Amino acid sequence: MAPLDDTISLLRDLIAFPTISTDTNLGMIAFLTEQLEAAGARCELFLDHTGTKGNLFATIGPEVDGGIVLSGHTDVVPVADQDWSTDPFEMAIDAGRLYGRGTCDMKGFIAAAVAMAPELAKKVRDRPIHFAFTHDEEVGCLGAQALVEALRHRGIRPGIAIIGEPTEMRIIEGHKGCCEYSTHFTGLEGHGSGPDSGVNAVEYAVRYVGRLLQLKEQLKARVPKGSRFDPPWTTINTGALIGGVAHNVIPGKAQVDWEMRPVQAGDAEFVKADLEAFIADELLPAMRAVSPDAEIVTEVIGEVAGLEPMEESAARDLVTELTGGNSVDVVPFGTEAGLFQQLGMSVVVCGPGSIAQAHKPDEFIDIAQLGQCLDMLDRLGDRLGR
Template sequence: MDRLENTIALLSEFVAFPTISSDSNLDMIARLANLLEQAGARVETFHNPEGTKANLFATIGPERDGGIVLSGHSDVVPVTDQEWTHDPFAMVRRDEKLFGRGTCDMKGFIAAAVSMAPLFAQRARTRPIHFAFTYEEEVGCIGAQALVESLKAKGIRPAVGIIGEPTEMRIIEGHKGCCEYTTRFEGLAGHGSAPDRGVNAVEYAVRYVARLMELRETLKTRAPHNSRFEPPWTTINTGAVHGGIAHNVIADHATVDWEMRPVQASDGPFVRQDMQAYVNDVLLPQMRAVWPDARIETETMGEVGGLEPTETNEAKRIVAELTGANDSDVVAFGTEAGIFQSMGMDVVVCGPGSIDQAHKADEFIEISQLSRCLDMLERLAGKL
C-alpha cells in the first residue's frame, strides 16, 4: 500500500472514533500510541484529572532540545441536528473527496503525520520530531494548555511547531485569540402582571447583551492601523441567551453565552473591565434595589491567546522551504498555536483541507490536499 492509500486507511479508522469533545478520546489515543510505538517512537500519555481523556506526546529521533512538533487535536464537534447524508463516523470516499466528521478538522493531518512516522524513524538523526495530539481543542483548547504544562515540567523544549489545522496548505503565521464566557443572572420570580415586584433576569440579560453590542462598535475604532486580520478589529459575538419559563412569569434565571476574539492583547482587559463596571455600577444596583440577593456572575469557559506574527520565525522559514510558498497569511479562527508559542516556540499553522468544510454536515477533505501534506512531510523528513 502506498503512503497516500495508507493515510486514507488511517483516516477512515480515526474517523470511526466518535471523539466529540464531550466524550472520551482514550480509544483513539491508545491506537495512536500503538501506531507510533510500532514506528519506534517514545510515547507518553497525559490524562485529564478525571481520567476520561488524554493528550499524547511522542518523539522520534535524538533526545535533545530544538525538536519540531507536529500537532493536532483529536476531538471533533458534535453532529447533533446536522443533516448528514451518511453516517458521520463512517468515512465515505466519493469524487476524490473523503467525507466524515473530522476528516478536515483535523484527523486528516493526524493521519498524514502518523503515516510518515516510519520514514521519520529512518531519517531523524540530528533533530527530534515530536507528535502532539490533544483533547478538547473545540471547547477552549483545554488539552493543549495542560500538555504545555506537562512538557514544561519535564523540561522538554521543542523549537518549532507546525499546527495542522485546515489551511489548504497555506502558511498561517497569525490568528486572533478566542475568549469564551457564560454570564449568569439570578433575579426574583413573580407574576407577570406585577413586573415591578420582581427582578426579571431575562431583561437584565438583554441589557447586558446590548452593552456587548455597544462595545462591539467601539472595538472597531481600536483596530491597529496595520492590522492584517479580516475584520481588522476585535469581534464580540453573542452565541446564546437562555431564560424564562412562560409568558406570564417573571424570569428569575438567565444566561448569556458570548465570546470575543482579540486582535491585540489590550482589547481583552478593555472589554472585561467595561462589562464588569457596567454590572457593578448599573445593573446590580438596580436589581438589588428590589431584591438584595440578586446576582450576576461571569464564568470563563476558556481564554486562548492568539498566534502573534513575529519578525523572525523558524517554523515559517521551514514550511516555506517545504511547500515552496512565497507568502503567509493571518486568519480570524483560533487554534492551539498561541499556546505552543507561549513556550517560546516558533509556530505556524499549516495543514490539509479547507476551514470552509469544518463543523458542517458532510464535512470532507480532498484527497489532493492529503497528498500535498504528505509531500511536505516527506521533505521535512529529509531535513532531520
C-alpha cells in the same frame, strides 16, 4: 515516503472513532500510541481530571531542546441534526474526496503525520520530532492548555510547531484569539402583574447585551495599525440569551453566552474591565436594591490566545521551504497555535483540507491535499537528516 494508500487506510481507522467532544477520545489515543510506538516513538499519555480524555505526546529522536512538533486535535464536532449522505463515522471515497466527520478537521493531518512516523524515524539525527495530539480543542482548547502546562513543568522546550489545521496547505502565521463566556444572572421571581416586586433577570441580561453591543462598536476604533485580519478589529458575538419560564412570571434566572475574538491582548482587558465596572456600578446596585441576593457571575468557558505574527519566524521559514509557498496569511478562526507560541515556540498553522468544509455535513478532504501534506512531511524528514 509513506504510500498515500496507507495514509488513507489510517484515516479510515481514525474516522471510525466517534471522538465528539462530549465523549471520550481514549480509544483513538490508544490506537495512535500503538502506531507511534511501532515506529519507535516514546509515548506519554496525559489524562484530564475526569480520566476519560487524554493528550498524547510522543517523541522520536534525542531528548534535547529545539525539536519540531506536529500537532493536531483528536476531537470533532457533533453530527446531530446534520443531513449526512453517508455514515459520518465510516469514511467514504468519491471523486477524489474522502468523506467523514473529521476528515479535514483534523484527522487528515494526524493520519499523514502518523503514517510518516516510520520514515521520519529513519532520518532523525540530533533534532527530535514530536507528535502532540490533544483533546477538546473544539470546546475551548482545553487539552492543549493542559499539555502546554505539562511541557512547561517538565522543561520540554521544542523550537518549532506545525499545527495541522485545514488551510489547504497554505502557511498561516497569525490568527485572532478566542474567548468564550457565559454570564449568569440571578434575580428574584415574582408574579408578572407586579414587576417592581421582583428582579427580572432577563431584563438585566438584555441591558448586559446592550453593553456588549456598545463595546462591539467601540472596538472598531481600536483597530491596530496595519491589522491584516478580516475584519481588522476585535469582534464580539452574542450567541444566546436564555431565560424565563412563562409570560406572567418574572424570570429569576437568565444566561448570556457570548464570545470575543481579540486581535490584541489589550482589547480583551478593555472589554472585561468595562463590563466589570458596568456590573459593579450599575446593574448589581439596581438588582440588590430589591433583592440583596441578586448576583451576576461570568463563567469562563475558554480563553485561548491568538497566534501573533512575528517578524522573524523559524517556523514560517521552515514550512515555506518545505511547501515551496511564497506567501503567508492570517485567518479569523482560532487554533491551538497561540498556546504553543506562549511556550516560547515558533509556530505556524499549515495542514490539508479546507476550513470551508469543517463542521459541515458531508465533511471531506481532497486526496490530493493529503498527498501535498505527505510531501511536506517527507521534506521535513530530509531536513531532520541533515
